[in-house]
Amino acid sequence: MNIGEILTAVLMAVAGGAAGAAVINGINERWKFKAGRQAAKEDREEEKADKTAELTKTITGLQEDIKRLRSSDAAQSEALKQILLDRVLYLGQGYIAKGEISYDDRRRFHAMHDCYHKGLGGNGDADIIVEGVDALPLKK
Incomplete structure (x- = not known):
């Protein structure tokens, strides 16, 4: 083998080794890229699951708060x-005992009765008293 052939063989070996190393390096980089993308996807899915769990917990708490508020509101309305x-x-009874009522007192009396009867769903327990007050003469 002459020197030219040896140099050619050495150059081919170096070039082939470099090309092989480049191919192996490219495959390794591609594998790392895919692994990184998979890890990022799993991280996003984990974050999404964590946020979903947190929102579910928050919604459950809010639903319990709403139940308590409705119960409290009903109790306050009844009171x-x-x-x-x-x-x-x-x-x-006081107006009936006096035998008369002023126009403003009767207006306020009816406003209270309307709140009781219409606004809060009163059952008519005061209707007889209201009729008695309405029959009273107005103060002069």
Whole structure:
């Protein structure tokens, strides 16, 4: 083998080795890229699951709060209805005992009775008293 052939063989070996290394390096980089994309996808799915769990917990808490508020609201409405009934009965009996009523007092009395009866769903317990108050003469 002459020197030219040896140099050609060496150059071919170096070139082939470099090309092989480049191919192996390219395959390795492609594998790392795919693995990185897969890991990023799994991370996004994990974050999404965490956020979903957190939102579910928040929604459940809000639903419980709404139930408590509705229960409290119903109790307060019932209490207000009872207070207004008591007030309408008390005032009506007082006006009937006096035998007369002013125009403004009668207007306020009817406003309270309307809140009790129409607004809060009163059952008509005060209707007889209201009729008695309406029959009273107005103060001069």
